[in-house]
Amino acid sequence: MFLPAISSFLCMAIAIALGWVGPQEPGSAAPVPRVQVVAGTGAIDAESVDRVRAEVEAELPGLLAVFANKPKHTFFVHVHADRESMPAALLAHVHEDAPAFAMLGQHQIHLIRREIERTGADLKAVVRHELVHELLDQYVAPNGREIPRWFHEGLAQCLAGSTYLQASENDLVWRITARRLQPFYELTNSFPREQPALRVAYAQSYSYVSYLIKQAGLANLLAVARATDDFTSFDRALVGRLKRSTLALEDGWRHHVLHGSGAPWRVLLDQCFSLSLIALLPFLVIAVIRRLRRDQAVAGQLAASEAMAAMRAAEAQAQAQAEAQAAAAADAAWLSAAESPSFAADETDIEKEPEPPPSPDVHNPDAR
Numbered sequence: 001m002f003l004p005a006i007s008s009f010l011c012m013a014i015a016i017a018l019g020w021v022g023p024q025e026p027g028s029a030a031p032v033p034r035v036q037v038v039a040g041t042g043a044i045d046a047e048s049v050d051r052v053r054a055e056v057e058a059e060l061p062g063l064l065a066v067f068a069n070k071p072k073h074t075f076f077v078h079v080h081a082d083r084e085s086m087p088a089a090l091l092a093h094v095h096e097d098a099p100a101f102a103m104l105g106q107h108q109i110h111l112i113r114r115e116i117e118r119t120g121a122d123l124k125a126v127v128r129h130e131l132v133h134e135l136l137d138q139y140v141a142p143n144g145r146e147i148p149r150w151f152h153e154g155l156a157q158c159l160a161g162s163t164y165l166q167a168s169e170n171d172l173v174w175r176i177t178a179r180r181l182q183p184f185y186e187l188t189n190s191f192p193r194e195q196p197a198l199r200v201a202y203a204q205s206y207s208y209v210s211y212l213i214k215q216a217g218l219a220n221l222l223a224v225a226r227a228t229d230d231f232t233s234f235d236r237a238l239v240g241r242l243k244r245s246t247l248a249l250e251d252g253w254r255h256h257v258l259h260g261s262g263a264p265w266r267v268l269l270d271q272c273f274s275l276s277l278i279a280l281l282p283f284l285v286i287a288v289i290r291r292l293r294r295d296q297a298v299a300g301q302l303a304a305s306e307a308m309a310a311m312r313a314a315e316a317q318a319q320a321q322a323e324a325q326a327a328a329a330a331d332a333a334w335l336s337a338a339e340s341p342s343f344a345a346d347e348t349d350i351e352k353e354p355e356p357p358p359s360p361d362v363h364n365p366d367a368r
C-alpha cells in the first residue's frame, strides 16, 4: 500500500527526529537510484535489515527495467520492529494489517517486521510491492499525485505477483452479479478503511489492472501513466491510448471476471466443498450418535462390573464378620465353661489319672 504525499515539513521533521535522513543526491547522475536500507524504530536486529536489503538488491534491477530505468532518485527503506515503536504520524493512515507502506513523494518505504510475520506475508512480495509504488511514483514525476490509487495498488500487486490482505477475484463474482462493486472513481484518492471493503478494493484494483495489462500491454499502461498530468486525467489518457471508453473497458473487465477468469468456477468449487460438508453433516451426526451409544454401553458395563465387585466385597465382608462373631461366641463359650466348677473338677481328675506302665521293650532291657 502507499500513503499519499503529506507535508514535506512534517515528513522531514519526523525523519530528522528519527535520524533517518541519509545522504541524498537529488542531482545524482548515477544510472540507477541509490537505495538505503536502514534500521527503523524498535528493537530491530541487523539480520532483519540485511534480509530486507538482500531482497531489495535482488528485485530492484528487474523492476527498474520495467520502468525503462528512468527512476533515479535515491530512496530509503526503513525496517521497523513493530507498529508500537513507530511515530503515530506515520501510522495515521496505515491499515492495521498492512505489513509495509510507501510514502509517495518522500522516497520512503517502511516495512514492519512484526506485521509481516503476523500476517504471514511473503517478504519478497512485500518488497516488490513497495518498490513498485516508489518506482512508479518516480516514473511519473512530477505528476505522482494524479495517478489513481486503484492503479497504484493494482500495478503493485500485479508486478509483485501477490495480493494484499489475501484479496481475490473470487470476492468479486457475486458483487459484479449484484452490482455491488465500488466505483473506481471512489478509489481514486483513497481506499476504504474497514474490512471487507478494503479487501474488495484491493481485489478490484488487482483484477482490473491485470485485465488492462492483458488488453493493452504493460508498456501502454505505463505510457498512460506518463501521459497523466494536471490537464489530462488518468482515465482520459487511458481512453485516448486504448481507444475505448471507460464504460466499455469496465464492462469488458466485468465480463472477463464472470466468463473468462475462472473465478466463478473457483467460487463454485469452494461452495461445493462447503455444500459437501453440509451433505455429510447427517452422516457425521449418526456417527457421533453411534459413538455416544457405544461409550454409554461401555460405561454401563463398567458400572455393572463395579457393582458386582462391590457386592462380592460386601458378601466377603459379611462372611468374615459372621465367622468372626462365631469365633468370638465359641471363645466366650469356652471361657464360660472354663470358669465353671465342674470344668475345674475334670481338670483335677485328669491330673490324678495314673500314668501308664512303662513299655517293657524300652524301659526294661533285662526282660530279653
Ligand SMILES: [Zn+2]
Pocket (backbone or CB within 6 Å): 001, 002, 129, 133, 152, 153, 156
Ligand atoms: Zn500498496
